[in-house]
Amino acid sequence: MDKVTLLLLLPLLFVLALVSQGHAQSCSPYGEEHGQSSSPFGEGHGQSCSYFGKEKVTRLHFFYSERVTGDKPTIVLSAKPENNPSAGIETFGALSVIDTPLTEGEDLNSKVVGRAQGLVVAAGLDKTMLIFAVDFEFTSGEYSGSSISVLSRNPILDVYRELAVVGGRGKFRMARGYALLRKAIANADVNIIEYDVTVFHY
Template identity: 50%
Template structure:
């Protein structure tokens, strides 16, 4: 019995002294040294087309609680809009704006907008910026927050100044001019 007790204590002690490998979900902490910041100015036009056979913006959800026939409050729209260098849809396409906008203002036309502007040409090919902000579309000029990006715009911040270039109230088609200042 004494031999068994000694063996048991030996096993307990050697097991307790054994070093188990330490697996971790993170690496050693090192101070972050950000690269020098750059400021980039972008200018493009977004074509938000809700009409026709091939719209770039479609309603994906509409609440069943609205009472007025034209009340769009709570409507969710998904977009895959063209970005062009000029206001004409035939001008050079430089990317697309994909995301969602939600009608979030009961009193005046206003949206909450999340979009990722992905660039497919030029110096910023493969990069994108993301905006998330309130968009009071009844105002001619407005501003959105740039909240991030990828590629050459990784960790971006900044703002986008918007101006409605064209709006067809009957079918919802719009062309919006963007002047964006990106700090990255």
């Protein structure tokens, strides 16, 4: 190889070296080692690497306490299907708005640690099914002012459910993960649902 050819190839070799180095330093978001926090609102410890910084995985545990009746319900039917004026929240085509407290414990009087705010659409034609487009903002602890966003189907009659976490704000930027739900209390006046959330974030 003559000197002219070598000089022409040097820039290409330099670029290839940079690309190779970048690939060697990138990590899968689902690496084998992720630290986890045992506290409901404790720190996540990231052990994988990313161009956005260290990725963390955090576990959150709280209760979604929804009041259906009374002077200040936390879920309100805002639009009914045109052909069904007597529709309720669970009627196919109904649109509701929620602003529901998130509590530390199952008791309605336990400490409020956040609020769930968003839209709920009844989208089940043959089965009671709600679509949640909800922002869960935390108002207490290390993650105060941060939130996770859920966009997922929610078969509310099932005791156990799973919702998709598709984003977040603040300390939960670029979050994704899942929420496991368990029905704790459900009657004509109140629905209390236990949330166990796992989120990957930066």
